[in-house]
Amino acid sequence: MFEIRVICTPAEADEITKSLAATFRTGQVRQHPTRDRQRVRLYVTAEQPVSHWPAPETAYAKAPSIISEIGWTARGVRDCLHGIQVREFWLRKAALLDRIALTDDDPVHGDAATLAVEAARRLMEIDHAAGLGPSGFADGPYTPDHPDSIREPRGYVRQEYAIWNRHQ
Template sequence: MFEIRIICEPADTDRVSQVLAAAFTTGPARQHPTRDGQRTRLYLTADHRSAPEPWPAPEEAYALAPSIISEIGWTARTAADRPFFDALNREFWLRKAALLDRIALSNEADSTTSDATDLATRAAQRLIELDDTAALSAPRCYVRQQYAHWAKNQ
């Protein structure tokens, strides 16, 4: 654990705090004016983020998943029952993103050209937004991780 001290313009304090919180595990920022009163001193207790959990392989993530056909049916029925997608819960978006990821993986294995990869990535990004998680470089891997956790707890 360590302490970070930043001197910045008062208008920049929120942005600086957010950037530091994205890079480190931080405590709340303590703010004090500088001696001249023109700028702000920020003090944050910080620690390195723990190593991220490794992404599960698709075979591991989807080991407990029902068939693709079954998931297509569930997704279609759920969407038909609730036509306003923004009101749908996390389970819907997780299962839809996992379904699209599985279809994209199948197409990639068969060297089939389709828009499945793009659709899988978009659905993964929707799940990331719903989870209020920082943008990730591997959104489909995030879906696999989250699906594996969800499936184990069902």
């Protein structure tokens, strides 16, 4: 748990409060005027949100090797382009890129992470367009348009991969 202090104009206070609440689990915001009375000070107690996503080690525990998945993905492009196994292709590609990003020096902001997020968003678009329930197999807690999925697309991939893998 930590304390955040923000100094802003009164007009910005609501938007900043909403942004903090979207990023962290926050307590009640305390607001006080600055000495010059032109701005306000916001004080809020915050915590990192608890991740509801499967850990990578759990989601990918039974996954084939990265080299094997690269081969499957390369072979699967043709089928995907012809409308065959489109969801499976994007699910496995997104999971592969997520796994590669996890081995990167910067697993959150590196090039591999950027590609993993892009592939995850593509999977989410496919799932949303298909009108899938809470998951591709209808037993995951987060839909592709859930705020947590939008905030953490790679977490959505881990959820869907773990469910998909259980059904294989």
